[in-house]
Amino acid sequence: MVISAETRAAIDAEIAKYPKRRGALLPALHLVQKQTGWISPETAQELAAIFEIHPIEVMEVVTFYNMFYDRPQGRHHVYVCTNLPCSLRGARDLLKEIEQHLGIESGETTPDGRITLGHEECLGACAWAPMLRIGAQYHENLDVETAKRLLDELK
Amino acid sequence: MKISVDGVEYEVAEGRTILQALDDVGVLMNGVDIPHYCWHPKLSIDGSCRLCQVEVEGVPKLQIACNTPVAEGMKIHTQSERVQSAREGVMELLLLNHPLDCPICDQAGECKLQDYAFEYGQQHARTQEPRRAAKKRVDLGPTIVFDQERCILCRRCVRFCREVPGTGELSVFSRGDRSVIETFPGQPLANDYSMNVADICPVGALTTKDFRFKIRVWFLEDVPGVCTGCANGCNVYLGVANNRVYRYVPRRNDAVNQTWLCDPGRLSYKRIGADDRIDHAALQNADGIPVAVPLEEAIAAAAERIRNVVATKGAGAVGLLVSPHATNEDLFVARRFLDAIGSTQAGFAVVRGRGDDLLIKEEKAPNASGARALGFEDAAGLLSRTRGGAVEALVVMGHDVLAAPYAESRDALERVDTLVLLDTHRSPLESIAHVVVPVRHAAEKEGTLTNFAGRVQRVQPAVEPPFEALSEGEALWQIAQALGLPGFDDPYDVRAVSKALAQSVPAFAGLDLDSVPPDGAPLAGAGD
Incomplete structure (x- = not known):
């Protein structure tokens, strides 16, 4: 079993809030991902059994939303905004530099499991472009050197 | 209630959508052409392709015909300029990322995307961006190959797997222009009905491994027929070219198989041109070895041996073990043969296997019901009487008798004075038969078959066997003629037999x- 007893209890509490059992799938995915970091096929199968749906229907939801992960994630999520204002201020070059610095491409995780790198559409910080987020923390008005230093400080 | 479509009035049922109502009346794509991809008469409504938009008077925006309920007096226009231009727009969107690789695509020639691109598409794309690159050969399971680039995400296959076999192997993963059909890791598309997804795929995204790259579909002639894999009698088109059957595809019959066909049945076309067909007549020589002879010689020898048995043991020692693979007409000839010679020794053997609640029936032959309707009983009695010595000349159709539960009866077949085998495919029976006559498959002859529910359906010759062969009925007829039995004077004519049967x-x-x-x-009294 991947899903812990504690998570399972929390899922059951969510299910009780919805008129249809499967309505609680989204909160359940959040709970499970908080426990396990990502949604593995085994996890999807356990959830499918709980919600009385096909495992593939769990994966439909997981793959639909960007913030559910269908593969193992690094300890830190680094997401660079590449929407229009940030791109005008050099965000795409910034992303390329970071890719080279970490030796991975956007969407990948460093082999040591330290960082998962990605790019994102508009994080609402256009006035301070270019920017990136590490987890829930914004880092704004970036230049390449500052960004590299920030990443190097991550354990 | 009444609706009007392009000025023509139709009486339709309440609670149906426009496409459903027109399909009920039988005019959809058969007088009223409303192009559609995602809607399918036997699946739930999706409304995702947007191609079926029509103009409804009094409604400002175009409506999708698949999901708009009919209303009394509704006036619908399917050919107006607004509708045409909407179709062009939808086609341009659907073709944005389509590879347009028709020259190497197996669907070409029966592809709705190709047809409507021709009808509503632009000559040149207005985009300069590269097309979405995706996987071209995804192995979805034992029967189906998937081309992600060609897929237009109509979700027919997804709905089919959930709603018909209930296995739900397929799904749409991701969203927007990253959406792709996927299977769950370690759970391939593998169910008894998987190949239907290739039929309902409106484009070339899902193709069957069996038919892929075998022949261009425009060389195929679609001959209506019946699948002979089990007692359900699913309606099919036999795809024929070069005197060869290349595939079965389902032929819609709402009273029998809807629009579906099971995989084992679909692949049973291979039995027609199989390597193990009995392709020549044979007589057993003095050493017990079958020797090839001309067909007429085999018929004459069969008659001669039966005549001797009648002379020494009486007509009651002649038995017929008929086949549920034979047509009603063949079996009717068998019935008349018995009556004419004066014997009641008869029965039929049928192979049983796994069945399900959908289409697959336990009796693995197309006409066991026909045999019953013509008064034939299960072979058990005939076999036990044969073992007991009551039957000395046995005409056996097919080799179903080798399967359980009859298998232990082989000694009964081995002890008779005369065993005449009328069969399509090779089997161990050949080695104990005194006379072997090659017979035609249901796809090689005229006739009717009675399915499990008593529905009589017609088969017709789609191909000609590349060797001399007779239907079981004609073989028996010729033996009867050689015996000089009354009622068999005219040359064999399946139509005359059929009329006499009726x-x-x-x-x-x-x-x-x-x-x-x-x-x-349906048979009289069978209901429907």
Whole structure:
């Protein structure tokens, strides 16, 4: 079993809030991902059994939303905004530099499991472009050197 | 209630959507052409392709015909300028990322995307961006290959797997222009009905491994027929070219198989041109070895041996073990043969296997019901009487008798004075038969078959066997002629046999070959 007893209890509490059992799938995915970091096929199968749906229907939801992960994630999520204002201020070059610095491409995780790198559409910080987020923390008005230093400080 | 479509009034049922109502009346794509991809008459409504938009008077925006309920007096226009231009727009969107690789695509020639691109597409794309690159050959399971680039995400296959076999192997993963059809890791598309997804895929995204790259579909002639894999009698088109059957595809019959076909049945076309067909007549020589002879010689020898048995043991020692693979007409000839010679020794053997609640029936032959309707009983009695010595000349059709539960009866077959085998495919029976006559498959002859529910359906010659062969009925007829039996004076004519069957057996009244409608008709008293 991947899903812990504690998570399972929390899922059951969510299910009780919805008129249809499967309505609680989204909160359940959040709970499970908080426990396990990502949604593995085994996890999807356990959830499918709980919600009385096909495992593939769990994966439909997981793959639909960007913030559910269908593969193992690094300890830190680094997401660079590449929407229009940030791109005008050099965000795409910034992303390329970071890719080279970490030796991975956007969407990948460093082999040591330290960082998962990605790019994102508009994080609402256009006035301070270019920017990136590490987890829930914004880092704004970036230049390449500052960004590299920030990443190097991550354990 | 009444609706009007392009100025023509139709009486339709309440609670149906426009496409459903027109399909009920039988005019959809058959007088009223409303192009559609995602809607399918036997699946739930999706409304995702947007191609079926029509103009409804009094409604400002175009409506999708698949999901708009009909209303009394509704006036619908399917060919107006607004509708045409909407179709062009939808086609341009659907073709944005389509590879347009028709020259190497197996669907070409029966592709709705190709047809409507021709009708509503632009000559040149207005985009300069590269097309979405995706996987071209995804192995979805044992039967199906998937081309992600060609997929237009109509979700017919997804809905089929959930709603018909209930296995739900397929799904749409991701969203927007990253959406792709996927299977769950370690759970391939593998169910008894998987190949239907290739039929309902409106484009070339899902193709069957079996038919892929075998032949261009425009070389195929679609001959209506019946699948002979089990007692359900699913309606099919036999795809024929070069005197060869290349595939079965389902032929819609709402009273039998809807629009579906099971995988084992679909692949049973291979039995027609199989390597193990009996392709010559044979007589057993003095050493017990079968030796090839001309067909006429085999018929004459069979008659001669039966005549001797009648002379020494009496006509009652002649038995017929008929086949549920034979047609009603063949079996009717068998019935008349017995009556004419004066014997009641008869039965039929049928192979049983796994069945399900959908289409697959336990009896693995197309006409066991026909045999019953013509008064034949299960072979057990005949076999035990044969073992007991009551039967000395046995005409055996097919080799179903080798399967359980009859298998232990082989000694009964081995002890008779004369065993005449009328069969399509090779089997160990050949080695104990004194006379072997090659017979035609249901796809090689005229006739009717009675399915499990008593529905009589017609088969017709789609191909000609590349060797001399007779239907079981004609073989028996010729043996009867050689024996000089009364009632067999005329040359064999399946139509005359069929008429006599319809006239003399009440259950078959009005069901001769030329009267059976294309979708079949129930036996009198069988209900429907």
